[in-house]
Amino acid sequence: xxxxxxxxxxxxxxxxxxxxYLCSRHDNAIIINKNHFVKNxxxxxxxxYDHMINRWLKEENxxxxxxxxxxxYQDRVELFKHLNLEDVEIIGVWIETSxxxxxxxxxxxxxxxxxxxxxxxxxxxxxxxxxxxxxFTDVVYISRDANVGISISQPYMTTAxxxxxxx
Numbered sequence: 381x382x383x384x385x386x387x388x389x390x391x392x393x394x395x396x397x398x399x400x401y402l403c404s405r406h407d408n409a410i411i412i413n414k415n416h417f418v419k420n421x422x423x424x425x426x427x428x429y430d431h432m433i434n435r436w437l438k439e440e441n442x443x444x445x446x447x448x449x450x451x452x453y454q455d456r457v458e459l460f461k462h463l464n465l466e467d468v469e470i471i472g473v474w475i476e477t478s479x480x481x482x483x484x485x486x487x488x489x490x491x492x493x494x495x496x497x498x499x500x501x502x503x504x505x506x507x508x509x510x511x512x513x514x515x516f517t518d519v520v521y522i523s524r525d526a527n528v529g530i531s532i533s534q535p536y537m538t539t540a541x542x543x544x545x546x547x
Contacts, residue, residue, distance in 0.1 A: 383469045383470075384437065384469070384470045385402065385443060385444070385445045385446065385473060385547060386516075387399055387448070387475065388472060388474045388475070388507075389476075389524075390482050391486055391495045391503075392481070392484070392485035393477040394475060395475060396413070398473065399447040401541065408442045409442070410443070410445065412432065412446050412447065414446070414448035430462035433446070451503050451506075451507035452503075452506055452507065452508065453511070460515055470517050471519070471520065472510045472514070472518070473520045474509050474510060474521050476525075477525055479504055481524065482500065486500075509521075517533075518531055520544065522540045524540065528540060529542060529544070531543055
């Protein structure tokens with residue numbers, strides 16, 4: 381069965397780092413980053429982005445990893461509304477990290493990739509972890525600061541990487 385893995389965290393939480401780790405464990409995985417997609421497509425539209433995800437879900441890739449911040453509930457509703465999720469296991473990965481740690485990690489990025497303080501304020505104020513009714517088969521919660529993780533379907537504490545290894 382195909383797996384769609386949706387990372388949910390603010391900039392600087394380590395989404396890309398964890399996504400690359402997960403991708404390195406599977407030969408048939410691809411990472412899709414919305415920010416890179418927007419930057420590299422002059423004719424960007426939400427439908428083109430959704431089409432690309434659907435195309436990868438149809439291809440031979442068993443693991444499609446979305447490495448974008450989908451912290452806001454409405455963003456996830458919009459994402460799932462346009463995807464063909466038949467025969468797809470959807471795993472959410474919620475990464476919790478302190479604002480201070482996210483800011484520290486963001487300060488190490490090139491200036492053009494650093495989110496504004498206003499953006500970070502907004503994301504930390506309005507973020508909503510996955511809730512009942514969303515189409516996730518499983519949700520993995522990771523505390524970046526404590527390096528521990530827990531899975532809804534396998535509720536025991538482990539290291540953050542240990543939680544991802546079960547995907």
